[in-house]
Amino acid sequence: EIVLxxxxxxxxxxxxxxxxxxxxxxxxxxxxxxWYLQKPGQAPRLLIHGASxxxxxxxxxxxxxxxxxEFTLTISSLQSEDFAVYFCHQYNIWPETxxxxxxxxxx
Amino acid sequence: QGQLVESGGGVxxxxxxxxxxxxxxxxxxxxxxxxxxxxxxxxxxEWLAVIVHDGSNMYYADSVKGRFTISRDNSKNTLxxxxxxxxxxxxxxxxxxKNQVPYASMVHFDFWGQGTLVTVSS
Numbered sequence: 001e002i003v004l005x006x007x008x009x010x011x012x013x014x015x016x017x018x019x020x021x022x023x024x025x026x027x028x029x030x031x032x033x034x035w036y037l038q039k040p041g042q043a044p045r046l047l048i049h050g051a052s053x054x055x056x057x058x059x060x061x062x063x064x065x066x067x068x069x070e071f072t073l074t075i076s077s078l079q080s081e082d083f084a085v086y087f088c089h090q091y092n093i094w095p096e097t098x099x100x101x102x103x104x105x106x107x
Numbered sequence: 108q109g110q111l112v113e114s115g116g117g118v119x120x121x122x123x124x125x126x127x128x129x130x131x132x133x134x135x136x137x138x139x140x141x142x143x144x145x146x147x148x149x150x151x152x153e154w155l156a157v158i159v160h161d162g163s164n165m166y167y168a169d170s171v172k173g174r175f176t177i178s179r180d181n182s183k184n185t186l187x188x189x190x191x192x193x194x195x196x197x198x199x200x201x202x203x204x205k206n207q208v209p210y211a212s213m214v215h216f217d218f219w220g221q222g223t224l225v226t227v228s229s
Contacts, residue, residue, distance in 0.1 A: 001169070034215035043202060043222060044152065049215040087152055091213050094166040096142070098152040 002026050004088050006099035012107040019075040021102045023088035028068045032092035035064055035073045038101075039084045047086075048073065078104070108218060109133030111203050116223030119193055129186040129203030129220055137161070137181035138209040142216065143188045145199035145225075153199075156188065160210055193227045200224050 003026040031051035036044035046055040048064035061076040088099040115127040143155040156167045156177040176189040200222040207217035
């Protein structure tokens with residue numbers, strides 16, 4: 001199975017600052033990678049699919065990039081509602097897999 | 108966009124069985140591949156199983172293969188997860204999730220249910 005490794009595990013950022021989250025795949029997933037945001041007590045919500053396409057209604061401050069084995073989610077200017085856990089997800093091959101998550105917390 | 112509502116969770120003893128349901132509304136379930144994903148308390152997401160739109164193909168994570176069975180009844184707009192031989196490590200919040208693209212197999216999820224909690228304990 002493809003292992004997704006997210007880094008860092010926790011990211012402390014001040015509101016208005018930029019956040020950069022990474023996701024590495026143990027083998028190529030092409031651009032079949034999505035990012036989800038999860039807040040406490042809520043289900044995950046789709047942010048990015050196809051490595052770089054924002055889902056409907058997602059603000060432009062969320063930027064996805066990468067292909068193959070290296071992916072990045074950049075939040076250009078953190079807003080209060082962005083403090084949450086972010087997961088990457090590969091759907092290139094079964095079994096599908098998720099990264100272990102990056103928690104973005106207020107500095 | 109629609110809605111997914113899971114049910115059937117609860118407290119069950121090790122070795123026993125449980126069947127989860129995921130009722131879809133606001134869209135035609137028969138057009139979409141569907142998944143089960145779980146999240147142990149305080150942990151990350153674990154993908155469990157997928158069933159294609161017409162039920163003709165399923166795939167499982169190794170951790171549940173041979174114990175869990177995913178199925179669907181498109182006439183009832185409902186997805187199921189039959190869980191047998193439950194273990195303490197199966198304790199988690201179980202989500203169903205929907206593929207965004209109709210009739211596609213390998214595609215991202217556009218939305219999830221709120222989950223149903225399964226606790227395996229004696």
